[in-house]
Amino acid sequence: xxxxxxxxxxxxxxxxxxxxxxxxxxxxxxxxxxxxxxxxxxxxxxxxxxxxxxxxxxxxxxxxxxxxxxxxxxxxxxxxxxxxxxxxxxxxxxxxxxxxxxxxxxxxxxxxxxxxxxxxxxxxxxxxxxxxxxxxxxxxxxxxxxxxxxxxxxxxxxxxxxxxxxxxxxxxxxxxxxxxxxxxxxxxxxxxxxxxxxxxxxxxxxxxxxxxxxxxxxxxxxxxxxxxxxxxxxxxxxxxxxxxxxxxxxxxxxxxxxxxxxxxxxxxxxxxxxxxxxxxxxxxxxxxxxxxxxxxxxxxxxxxxxxxxxxxxxx
Amino acid sequence: xxxxxxxxxxxxxxxxxxxxxxxxxxxxxxxxxxxxxxxxxxxxxxxxxxxxxxxxxxxxxxxxxxxxxxxxxxxxxxxxxxxxxxxxxxxxxxxxxxxxxxxxxxxxxxxxxxxxxxxxxxxxxxxxxxxxxxxxxxxxxxxxxxxxxxxxxxxxxxxxxxxxxxxxxxxxxxxxxxxxxxxxxxxxxxxxxxxxxxxxxxxxxxxxxxxxxxxxxxxxxxxxxxxxxxxxxxxxx
Numbered sequence: 428x429x430x431x432x433x434x435x436x437x438x439x440x441x442x443x444x445x446x447x448x449x450x451x452x453x454x455x456x457x458x459x460x461x462x463x464x465x466x467x468x469x470x471x472x473x474x475x476x477x478x479x480x481x482x483x484x485x486x487x488x489x490x491x492x493x494x495x496x497x498x499x500x501x502x503x504x505x506x507x508x509x510x511x512x513x514x515x516x517x518x519x520x521x522x523x524x525x526x527x528x529x530x531x532x533x534x535x536x537x538x539x540x541x542x543x544x545x546x547x548x549x550x551x552x553x554x555x556x557x558x559x560x561x562x563x564x565x566x567x568x569x570x571x572x573x574x575x576x577x578x579x580x581x582x583x584x585x586x587x588x589x590x591x592x593x594x595x596x597x598x599x600x601x602x603x604x605x606x607x608x609x610x611x612x613x614x615x616x617x618x619x620x621x622x623x624x625x626x627x628x629x630x631x632x633x634x635x636x637x638x639x640x641x642x643x644x645x646x647x648x649x650x651x652x653x654x655x656x657x658x659x660x661x662x663x664x665x666x667x668x669x670x671x672x673x674x675x676x677x678x679x680x681x682x683x684x685x686x687x688x689x690x691x692x693x694x695x696x697x698x699x700x701x702x703x704x705x706x707x708x709x710x711x712x713x714x715x716x717x718x719x720x721x722x723x724x725x726x727x728x729x730x731x732x733x734x735x736x737x738x739x740x741x742x
Numbered sequence: 743x744x745x746x747x748x749x750x751x752x753x754x755x756x757x758x759x760x761x762x763x764x765x766x767x768x769x770x771x772x773x774x775x776x777x778x779x780x781x782x783x784x785x786x787x788x789x790x791x792x793x794x795x796x797x798x799x800x801x802x803x804x805x806x807x808x809x810x811x812x813x814x815x816x817x818x819x820x821x822x823x824x825x826x827x828x829x830x831x832x833x834x835x836x837x838x839x840x841x842x843x844x845x846x847x848x849x850x851x852x853x854x855x856x857x858x859x860x861x862x863x864x865x866x867x868x869x870x871x872x873x874x875x876x877x878x879x880x881x882x883x884x885x886x887x888x889x890x891x892x893x894x895x896x897x898x899x900x901x902x903x904x905x906x907x908x909x910x911x912x913x914x915x916x917x918x919x920x921x922x923x924x925x926x927x928x929x930x931x932x933x934x935x936x937x938x939x940x941x942x943x944x945x946x947x948x949x950x951x952x953x954x955x956x957x958x959x960x961x962x963x964x965x966x967x968x969x970x971x972x973x974x975x976x977x978x979x
Contacts (some may be wrong), residue, residue, distance in 0.1 A: 628817065
């Protein structure tokens with residue numbers, strides 16, 4: 428897809444999202460759409476570090492949760508508007524990504540993964556004991572009604588999440604096609620050889636961790652307005668960590684379309700499943716699908732598709 | 743003799759109980775064609791790893807163009823003009839052959855370049871037909887060519903070719919030697935590590951032989967080839 432088509436498509440998607448509240452009367456569309464878009468942001472953000480650079484982050488829940496609680500804090504402290512909450516969350520998420528990366532990425536990738544696993548516990552423990560943001564009993568956030576264009580809060584946060592999704596995908600796509608993407612691919616393949624080709628591997632890894640952390644946090648920031656009640660268990664849910672990993676792996680990690688496909692598929696299946704089956708079984712299904720893909724199709728659906736085209740061409 | 747481009751001073755590197763490089767001192771003049779030979783495990787590659795920054799030596803210094811670079815990370819040394827190929831090819835899998843060559847162009851050479859220069863380099867090593875293929879689809883031989891193209895992309899002033907000829911046919915060795923001679927004529931200093939004796943004898947104007955981490959002979963190729971110590975190491979007597 429050329430740049431011109433991509434920009435055209437991005438503007439069209441944003442325009443549709445802006446017009447939708449005046450055309451679509453069914454509120455469920457925005458309610459479910461918000462989750463789908465949140466998944467797109469999470470999958471895309473995770474893939475910048477996990478897919479392009481090959482550093483697996485098990486702690487997406489910590490980043491999303493920090494985004495949720497940055498928004499709660501800014502709302503409680505300053506009655507900050509949604510866009511300020513998003514910026515604040517991005518800033519805190521970026522700092523956390525940078526700090527986590529600096530502590531662990533200098534050594535082997537596996538330490539980063541282990542570190543991120545522990546991070547969720549550390550951050551959620553802090554929140555559980557912090558009264559100002561509601562501690563363990565949770566926080567109620569009564570969002571003010573939107574003042575213009577949007578009729579209600581849900582369609583407003585839906586649009587905010589749509590902006591974040593388009594922005595995340597645009598950033599991921601730009602990284603993938605630029606010198607940064609080539610550098611990250613070189614790191615994923617062989618760190619020493621990348622260094623000898625002039626790639627500042629640590630700096631680049633930290634950059635990827637920072638961008639990934641910032642975007643993951645913005646996926647959480649609109650959640651308090653959306654749900655109007657948040658509690659630590661939901662904000663730091665293991666679901667985020669598992670889904671963040673599963674979506675790019677199902678879709679394919681080498682290309683920005685992979686995480687988007689994975690996110691839309693998973694959120695679609697989840698929406699269908701939550702109506703019919705309990706959520707524990709839902710988690711089980713995601714786990715099994717993930718194992719299946721890792722074992723049978725490590726390059727995801729995109730990998731399967733390119734294999735299929737290569738196969739038919741050979742016939 | 744012209745100015746020194748690379749000086750290695752009393753360099754040592756240990757791996758546990760094994761001393762891979764043991765107090766090596768070596769000077770390389772600008773524009774020189776230096777060959778390094780020695781049996782497997784004699785410390786050639788470890789020496790190169792210390793020069794390029796992949797490994798940190800336990801002792802000693804590496805001076806490049808008059809500057810002590812011992813403390814610099816590998817990517818900074820690459821940017822100063824030291825490029826290498828790896829003994830066992832280490833392609834950037836997951837991206838295309840052309841993109842592999844674009845990495846050093848991006849990071850060493852110019853931040854702003856188009857794909858053209860990368861394509862020229864593929865043409866130089868004869869990989870133009872594989873430009874859009876993923877790096878992991880190349881044959882062993884093509885991977886060696888890719889290693890060289892990637893090293894050349896950095897437009898180095900010092901090129902270290904670590905066994906680039908292994909496994910190549912005679913005609914390909916000739917081709918590769920021609921490329922290296924042309925580079926040398928262009929002013930690039932070249933250090934060649936090689937087991938293929940006739941190639942290294944033809945290429946180098948000076949030969950160094952290493953054994954158990956030490957330099958045991960250093961001089962014109964013919965003399966080093968006749969050195970009794972070198973013959974003992976290579977042929978057992």
